[in-house]
Amino acid sequence: MSDKPLKPGEEATQAVLPADASLGFIGHVETPWKTLADCPKRADPDGPVSTAVVNAPWDRALIGVEGFEWIELYLWFHKARRDLLVIRPGHAEGLRGVFSLRSPVRPNPIAVTNVRLLGIEGNRLRVAGLEALNGTPLLDIKPGRCPFA
Numbered sequence: 001m002s003d004k005p006l007k008p009g010e011e012a013t014q015a016v017l018p019a020d021a022s023l024g025f026i027g028h029v030e031t032p033w034k035t036l037a038d039c040p041k042r043a044d045p046d047g048p049v050s051t052a053v054v055n056a057p058w059d060r061a062l063i064g065v066e067g068f069e070w071i072e073l074y075l076w077f078h079k080a081r082r083d084l085l086v087i088r089p090g091h092a093e094g095l096r097g098v099f100s101l102r103s104p105v106r107p108n109p110i111a112v113t114n115v116r117l118l119g120i121e122g123n124r125l126r127v128a129g130l131e132a133l134n135g136t137p138l139l140d141i142k143p144g145r146c147p148f149a
């Protein structure tokens with residue numbers, strides 16, 4: 001979690017979330033982005049190739065995924081702060097509640113990214129233009145939708 005100083009007007013909380021759900025990682029992603037500053041803000045279908053690696057036994061659950069041109073990757077943004085309530089986003093004026101943004105900063109840092117599936121080799125899915133940090137844990141995969149349709 002970052003200990004970056006808050007900007008004027010930003011709010012954080014010391015509240016502890018009740019742990020009433022547990023998630024397990026099914027794999028991770030391999031991307032060109034080695035630091036958060038390198039990561040693009042959003043997925044880009046024309047961006048560089050990344051790989052989603054699905055660990056056994058969950059790789060068996062990939063049967064049929066090859067039929068989709070677009071898939072949604074559910075990621076756990078493990079480097080994100082989880083205590084912020086109100087932030088001053090870089091791309092907009094003023095203060096915003098984190099639920100009004102797609103920022104990685106949120107109590108449960110689940111990201112959803114709709115990416116083009118380029119191919120599957122065994123347990124490795126090649127996808128285009130992922131915006132996540134290299135090594136980001138993978139939570140789930142679902143059929144996606146072409147964003148241009």
Ligand SMILES: C[S@@+](CC[C@H](N)C(=O)[O-])C[C@H]1O[C@@H](n2cnc3c(N)ncnc32)[C@H](O)[C@@H]1O
Nearest residue numbers: 039040041077078079080102104111112132133
């Ligand atoms: C704006 S978010 C978009 C998230 C996703 N498309 C969504 O809508 O849920 C993308 C940014 O999250 C940050 N990020 C990427 N991987 C991360 C990680 N593993 N932990 C924390 N932040 C991450 C990077 O700064 C990247 O530019």
